[in-house]
Amino acid sequence: MSKDNSLSDLLIPEKDLNYFLSKEIISNLDRFNALAANTPVNLLVVGKQGCGKSSMVKQFAARHNRPLATFQVGILSEPGQLFGELRLKDGETYYQQFLFPQAITTPNCVIHLEEINRPEHPKALNMLFSILSDDRQAWLDELGSISVAKGVIFFATLNEGEEFTGTELLDAALRDRFYVVSMDYLPMDIEKEVLKRKTGVGEEEAQNIVSILNNLRHNTKMPIPVSTRHSLMISKLVNAGATIKEALIFSLQMSREALEAILLTVQIEIGESEISKNVYELY
Numbered sequence: 001m002s003k004d005n006s007l008s009d010l011l012i013p014e015k016d017l018n019y020f021l022s023k024e025i026i027s028n029l030d031r032f033n034a035l036a037a038n039t040p041v042n043l044l045v046v047g048k049q050g051c052g053k054s055s056m057v058k059q060f061a062a063r064h065n066r067p068l069a070t071f072q073v074g075i076l077s078e079p080g081q082l083f084g085e086l087r088l089k090d091g092e093t094y095y096q097q098f099l100f101p102q103a104i105t106t107p108n109c110v111i112h113l114e115e116i117n118r119p120e121h122p123k124a125l126n127m128l129f130s131i132l133s134d135d136r137q138a139w140l141d142e143l144g145s146i147s148v149a150k151g152v153i154f155f156a157t158l159n160e161g162e163e164f165t166g167t168e169l170l171d172a173a174l175r176d177r178f179y180v181v182s183m184d185y186l187p188m189d190i191e192k193e194v195l196k197r198k199t200g201v202g203e204e205e206a207q208n209i210v211s212i213l214n215n216l217r218h219n220t221k222m223p224i225p226v227s228t229r230h231s232l233m234i235s236k237l238v239n240a241g242a243t244i245k246e247a248l249i250f251s252l253q254m255s256r257e258a259l260e261a262i263l264l265t266v267q268i269e270i271g272e273s274e275i276s277k278n279v280y281e282l283y
């Protein structure tokens, strides 16, 4: 969370010319964009880790020329902490306002609340309830009444992991205030295109990487979630000269033995890494 209150923090993000999104989500986001001009719109973006949620929020802002302000809800430990805090200077306490009040009073701003299901303190979200409700207002002793500016749109993102199923962990009253946008990992052919465009790997390598990753993801014995973030990391390593096997070992945070066992069970043949791990030399 930025503690700097300067206007320069609220920038329109740059377009990512290699960001792909399903047509269905694109047209619905366009509708939400239009709706937000005269009605409160809160969107909850749900999807697995690294599937492109934060980038989608950023690209929404870029596409619609809206300034973007992002806040980590996961680190909040008390109600009101988004707005500001009491500080001490020369023995006097004063109220330091943060970026959040400025962002929500900036017309057309996109407010991104990250990890909304994981505040450190259960009451940390209390101030958000009234901001996200239809009257879009909050009262703070230090700042008085704050009203959300025209056209502001709220996005909240949360990870849908194996350990929980997304929205269930969110307080029902809070969840009730949102439209839901569900995202998933990209289809194979699109992911291949993203890898080629973003990392420079060639067609054949991209094809290999994507098919191996999909085997890992969808094998019935032990599915391994591999995010788009990780497939990009793997492709970058391959593009820097690593074999796919080396790139997998160094990206997936699993031991060589475990990886080999899984590759065997799903019968993936990806060749040896070129350099033995047991030969040492001075570095």
Ligand SMILES: Nc1ncnc2c1ncn2[C@@H]1O[C@H](COP(=O)(O)OP(=O)(O)OP(=O)(O)O)[C@@H](O)[C@H]1O
Residues within 6 Å of the ligand: 018, 019, 020, 021, 047, 048, 049, 050, 051, 052, 053, 054, 055, 056, 159, 186, 194, 228, 229, 232
């Ligand atoms: N559809 C896509 N097209 C192009 N690049 C993508 C796409 N989805 C994800 N990426 C890339 O993958 C990386 C991870 O994406 P992002 O950070 O948006 O995921 P996330 O879902 O917000 O992750 P987390 O769950 O960790 O918050 C970024 O570098 C992003 O540019």
Ligand SMILES: [Mg+2]
Residues within 6 Å of the ligand: 053, 054, 055, 157
């Ligand atoms: Mg994210």
